[in-house]
Each structure stands twice: as C-alpha cells, then as structure tokens.
Amino acid sequence: MTFEPKIVGFLCNWCSYTGADLAGTSRIHYAPNVSVIRVMCSARIDPTFVLKALADGADGVLICGCHPGDCHYTEGNYKMMRRFPLLKKLLADYGIENDRVRLEWVSASEGQRFADVVNDMTERVRALGPSPVKMDLATDMAER
C-alpha cells in the first residue's frame, strides 16, 4: 500500500478557508490528504497546536492565513508571520524536517492556489515518508 500522508491544515476563516471552499465549489481536483481545521485567524494558531498535531501522529501541518495587509483583524497574520520562523527553528532542533510544516498566504479568491499548495505539500511530505514522532514516543515508553 502506498503511503498517504496525514496533514493537518489550520485555515483562517476569512481568507484561506473561503479559498479552500472556492476550490471545492470550482470543482478543482486536489489531494485529499489535508484535514482542515477552521480557526478565526492565523494568529489563533498557537505553536502548541502544531506540536500537538505532530505528537499525535500528523505527518505534516499546513497553516494558511490572509495575505499580509489583508487580515480581517488588521494584523493577526503578522503575528503568525513573526511566530513561524521561530517555530521552524524550534522544530529543526527537535529534528522535524523542514517540509513537514508550512505557512502559506491564501486569499478567498485563490481556490486554485490552495489546491496547488495542498498538492505540492502532499507530494513533499509523501517523499519524506511517515512522521516518526508518534512511533518514537510509543517505542520510547516500551524500550528504553
């Protein structure tokens, strides 16, 4: 059986979730690997969410928000923009590959772009293979 990545997608309500919706209503075919969680703003995505998703077995995490300057709450996406590079540093120190966690700006009119991002990310995570995190933590407890 080929490996199908499980990717958790956190999408902001105003731009990216609507963009994903547009991809659907436009009947664009794209990879079914992203399980979407709608949040009100990309600023709502606590780094804890990303770590928890990885610890619980996600192979990748996709974060999408409004383009800089277009935030429904004026500057929520800038908070995510500042948080993300530090989060990537932390993930690298924990040995998580770069392509497993990704931030993209997707507007409400970019249905095609959302589909492209999902397809691209799915292929990159597929190339990496399953995330070792959940299995590592389980084997740690079974054999020291």
Place this chain on the structure above:
Amino acid sequence: MADKKLQLAIYWGAACGGCDVSILDTNEFILDVDKAADVRLWPIAADGKYADVEAMDDGELDVTIMSGGVRNSENEHIAKLLRQKSKIFVAYGSCAYMGGIPALANLVPRDEIFTRAYLDNPSIEPGNQTIPKPETKVNGYDLNIPDFYKRVYKLDQVIDVDYYVPGCPPQPDQCKAAILALVAALTGQADPPPKGAVVGAFERNLCDDCEREKSEKKISRFYRPWEIMQDPKQCLMEQGILCAGSATRSGCGVRCPNSGIPCRGCYGPAPNVLDQGAKLLSAVSSIIDSQDPAEIDEILETLPDFTSFANRYGVAASLLQRSHRQ
C-alpha cells in the same frame, strides 16, 4: 503526631544533588523532620542500602521524595522499587517533574552524546577510544554499570507519581510547606492534595507576582543580560532581555527577576499550559516590532539557541519530548 514515626525516603535519579541541598536549606526545620520521621534512605546525607529497601514491605514507606529524572537503568530500578514501597511518591524538583537540565540531551541522539563525551573530545588522551559498556570483564570478574538509556524520562513517564514540587531547586520555604502539607495529610489533620497536584507552587503565572513595570512590549532586537545596562524597574522582556516568566508557574518568589536575572522557567509551565516552550515561543514572537519577514529573521538572529532556552527544564515534558532526527 502519631506515636509511630513517619517513614521517609529521599532519593535522587538523574539529578545534580541541588534538590537534596534545598531540603537541607530548610535549616532548623530539618531537625523537626528528623524528630517526626525515620529517614530510611537518603544517599546524599545518610546511610541506607538498596538491599534494605528491597527487604521492606510494600507500602512500608509513608513518603518518598525523589529528585531527578530517569537517565539509566539504575534510576528506573530504584524509582520503581521505591514506588512499590511507598504510600506517597513525590517528584521533587524540575528534573523529576519535567526532565530538567539532563533532558536537554534529548535534543541529541545517544550515539552523538557518547561520541562527544568519549571519542571526539579535546580532553581525551590520544588513541583512547573507550566507551563504557554496561557489562565488562576485568581480571575474570564481571563488572556492571547501569545501562545508559537512549533519552531522559521525567519520573511520571516511568512510574506513577502522586505529587510534584517544581523548582531548580525548589525554594526552601516551598519545600517546607510541601512537607508540612504531606505530614498533615498523613496524620489526618488535613485533606491530602488531589493526586497529581503541583504542591509548593501557585496556580498563577510568574508575571502575576513580578513587580517590574509592564506596558506595551515592542522589541527591535534581543539582548543577552550582559549586553545591556538594564532598567531595574522595567519588565525585562520590554528591554529585550529574554525572560521565561510569561510561560512559567509562580511559586519561587520571583527571585531571579527581582535580582536582575531573567526567569529561566524552572517552576515549569504555567497552570493549564501543555507545552512551556511553545507558549514562550508565542509570547516572544508576539513582541517583535516588525512586519517584514527579512527584518523579523534579522531580529530572531539575536536569539541564539531559543529552543534550549524555552525548554531548558522541560524537553522531556514537551510535546515532542526529544529529537526525532533520523
């Protein structure tokens, strides 16, 4: 006090011994403890053999206070043994509670630790390529040392823990308060704290108790404490000095920020926080004063080794627990 003395064991796993010293730092109170309790095992201060513990009945000890996490097979064996013999098991100090400083090594695989410590190290005699093994034969005798595990575990990843006392080390007055609470519970004078409770600390954030003045925070670069003349009254984070207080539980008496040293987070995550490092990451990045990705990267360059700072005492307790490098 009941006529039978309390049966007490104090033990250390992967720890530095500072926690034991913090118990002694309760000064004359330790004499009251000695009056009320039989110390059955305390490697740093009293005699007591593992065989004596093995000979005890299950539940014969009233309380075991253990500092340190589990790095090797000896730590695990004795932790499990003491758990079996004790009515109440207390994880004492940051290492027992969250893995502590030794758990920083979880960010590196075991092979690399051995290579660095025993092979590729400037202080090693040239040509000496000896890595200690759990079993060795010397002059026909079997020599055993504990098995070095692939990572550090916090205590409750190995045994069932009743109470936690955080701190590196726990402050002596908090240590005293925790011991008194346990004695009161064991002698029926008070209800025991709920199982799993963090005792000897508060249910609030360190910043709630910090008296430094706090206002809007906007940082255009971070400073190591020695790089800047600090304002003794202003919030350290506002001055660009990385401080873990915003993600940390209060209970220490704000000793570090009060003396001009940023909080290192030894009292562990603030109440209801799942991952202390992630929360600190969120707090730190929120104060960066820029909306330009290149400038944000530049500002973050002034934060060397953020991961180890944010998880200084809690890699084993963080959500990812260790490096997953393949």
